[in-house]
Amino acid sequence: MEQISNQLNENFNSKDKIILFPSPSCPWGYLFQRPQQLARAFAKKGFKVIYMVDTSFTYAPDWYVRGLNRIEESIFLYNDGLGGKVLTENLRNIYTIIWQYWPHQNSVIEQFQKHHNTSLVYDCIDHLTTFDEYPEIMSHHSKALENADVVIATANSIKKEVSKWRDDCLLIQNGVNVEDFKTVLHKASDSDSITLGYYGAIAEWFDYELIKQVAILRPNWNFIIVGEVYPACIIQVRELSKISNIQFLPRVTYSEIPELLGQFDIALLPFKINEITRNTSPVKIFEYMAGGKITISSSLPEVIGLHGVLTYDTQEEMLKQIHNAITLKNDEKYVNSLKLEAINHSWISKVDLILKHMTDGGMVNGSAPKNTDF
16 A cells, blocks of 8 residues: 555645545446546646546456546546555645545545545536445435535426535536547438437336337338447347347447437437436537437436527427438538537536536635525
8 A cells, every 4th residue: 555655645735636436436437427537627727636446347447447547638446455445544635626426425525524624525427326225315305405505406406406405506507529530420311211229228218119110111211220238228128129221339448429420310319207317417419419419318407409400399390400411411501500509518517607606605715605606
């Protein structure tokens, strides 16, 4: 552990602005979404980011982290095998902003708060029903809401619910790093032969039956569905795979998404409307937008009204919106307007808003009061 202590002392000092993303964590090498993107955006804003990982994720880079690993400028992955004990002991004199995004990160957070000058942000990234249930989930959630200096919600419905306890809750929806999607290719096509694509979790909220019906009705349309299949959905995926114009591909890394997106004529978000999806701000919507892809989506509350997102409630409406998208996708001016709109949803713009509230409350300077009035 002495080697880890030396690494920490060499890379951090009392002048640093540090943001800690605690464990258990969304693996850095898994679905690259809100926590990782915010970590990158904060690093661009001059913070040093410590992102805790563990070996429960058996892929790079998480699996190989022992101690402190710098993976990008100002971003460090960390695993001491002791739940952050060594980190706690070596950062005692450095003010740290803790970025909590799961209720079950409480134990690591409490360890830091006992020994550090810290502030706490509680980022409610999903509705509680999304998480695997465990006995203490409600008490951990309530404690985070009570103790956090800043509370954030990713969706309007989550904000409405959280505001019953914290009327100062800030709405910060998901976004996109526009630079990552500048290389997405576009190809001309007509209604006789188009590719409709989706990437992300292939889970219970995916509308398998609707995709099946549309694929059968339009055999000349190709459907590419990319991602990790949840165990409960294996049977549905097997059934859809029997249809000749539906292709399932395994999950790709974040760096491969722009190339994948270039294969799509039109992007899809075919989610059922349920408790989980009503409370979701889908990251991929903004990535589709940045790539200049029109999106066909079910009428999720968080996507209605977004530029370039054509919503539906029925199979007939979905088919109509796809035909609308076929016309629009060849309109260069319209495609460029999607890319311009994506800038308004950049992760940097999200962090700018967060930092304004942090600064107003004294957090960036290390003296945040509880329940800051925004």
